[in-house]
């Protein structure tokens with residue numbers, strides 16, 4: 001038996017055991033529901049940080065651990081996803097905070113391809129908001145288990161039963177509350193654990209910067225303390241029992257029912273309860289299907305997929321990192337992997353674990369973990385890295401852009417920096433970069449799902465690459481994939497233009513609007529004009 005095969009056999013039980021301790025999940029929702037605040041609260045409770053807001057927010061919680069980018073702190077929104085690794089109760093939680101804004105949904109979509117479970121956040125006053133619905137559709141398409149967290153219960157909001165009803169009616173997900181709030185939204189007293197029957201009363205700490213104080217009471221004592229609020233909660237819980245809204249593992253795993261928890265991330269109420277649920281109920285990594293649709297056992301030799309690229313996270317080093325989700329096997333820093341797209345070796349001497357903007361060297365990783373490979377110039381989103389016999393995971397699709405602008409360097413003398421910046425932002429997928437012989441390399445067309453992406457490009461080109469740009473918007477709103485046979489005919493038509501996407505060489509036909517597209521399709525039925533993916537679903541009309 002060869003040395004490698006022998007090592008592989010010895011590692012199998014270890015890999016299986018370590019994978020079993022992993023919980024890899026994303027927090028998703030409409031903007032402002034509190035994803036970044038919850039991310040930080042989870043880290044605080046798992047004692048990964050000592051006080052919420054400590055890492056960036058100077059104690060006032062304005063910036064949170066996962067919102068590390070300058071623009072995010074200035075605007076108070078998440079622009080890009082962030083990874084945090086948290087050790088808790090003999091588990092390793094790999095948490096991915098995602099941006100809620102629709103303009104950044106492509107990033108969120110990529111993250112959803114790298115996790116085993118999602119926490120869907122609802123604002124207690126708003127319920128299911130449009131972007132939450134879209135993201136839930138992506139989870140449903142992947143049959144991904146979803147845990148629902150009703151946040152901001154410390155603020156005036158809706159009736160808890162009404163929120164459950166909305167989940168059931170609008171998305172057909174059967175809600176199964178694991179705990180129940182005592183006190184209406186805005187008067188949050190504590191939570192009843194439906195299984196244990198115990199009551200946890202919360203006491204605020206100033207500013208919510210540290211863990212809330214929890215007092216556990218038995219039902220009799222709770223009734224004495226909370227009086228009418230307790231009676232109401234008890235009646236509602238009886239109703240849940242009558243409805244049979246009880247947790248069911250099989251339907252949760254199949255993405256058909258969702259355990260529901262109530263809480264408030266800002267004052268840190270209900271966070272330890274969520275952590276317990278993640279440990280107890282969230283799925284451990286399962287075999288991931290490869291490009292041929294065959295599930296790759298988690299104990300197979302190392303394999304992983306790049307789901308995110310990010311440059312210049314560390315200003316001092318100006319590096320380029322690839323975030324890889326480990327799918328199978330044990331990763332040992334220093335091992336030489338193969339890059340499936342090129343067949344070339346990839347050295348892993350510089351590999352790190354990330355915690356928002358903080359990084360530390362990581363020596364070993366297991367399925368479910370997220371590792372950051374430094375100096376990853378050769379890698380792109382969707383790429384597979386493996387050890388041993390070749391394996392490749394299916395590509396992560398890019399979205400249909402709907403906004404287009406021509407970029408030019410303000411200062412022609414900084415053309416080199418301009419080129420470097422544009423190609424970096426292209427490989428990160430911040431925008432798609434399109435070119436054509438007609439327009440030339442000096443004037444690439446940037447294609448975005450939403451206009452906020454242009455603001456990010458403008459900001460990063462100026463501050464990171466020192467190459468300020470001008471953007472001239474183009475009057476197109478639809479992109480379709482075409483091919484070399486159709487392109488010459490399309491070139492000659494008015495109301496559109498064919499460009500090449502730099503990242504993968506795809507030919508895209510840009511058209512002013514859907515009406516113009518319909519006319520072209522009607523007049524030239526033989527041409528290829530294939531819809532692209534829009535927000536997780538094909539943009540068919």
Ligand SMILES: Nc1nc2c(ncn2[C@@H]2O[C@H](COP(=O)(O)OP(=O)(O)OP(=O)(O)O)[C@@H](O)[C@H]2O)c(=O)[nH]1
Pocket residue numbers: 029030031032033034035036037038076077078079098099100101151152153154155263264265266267
């Ligand atoms: N009162 C109250 N405010 C909260 C709670 N959770 C979050 N917030 C506030 O809601 C606002 C938005 O919170 P974020 O955590 O940035 O929301 P987000 O979902 O990450 O937003 P995006 O990343 O932009 O999609 C902030 O002002 C938070 O302080 C909560 O439980 N109670």
Ligand SMILES: [Mg+2]
Pocket residue numbers: 035036037067077078097098099100
């Ligand atoms: Mg956020």
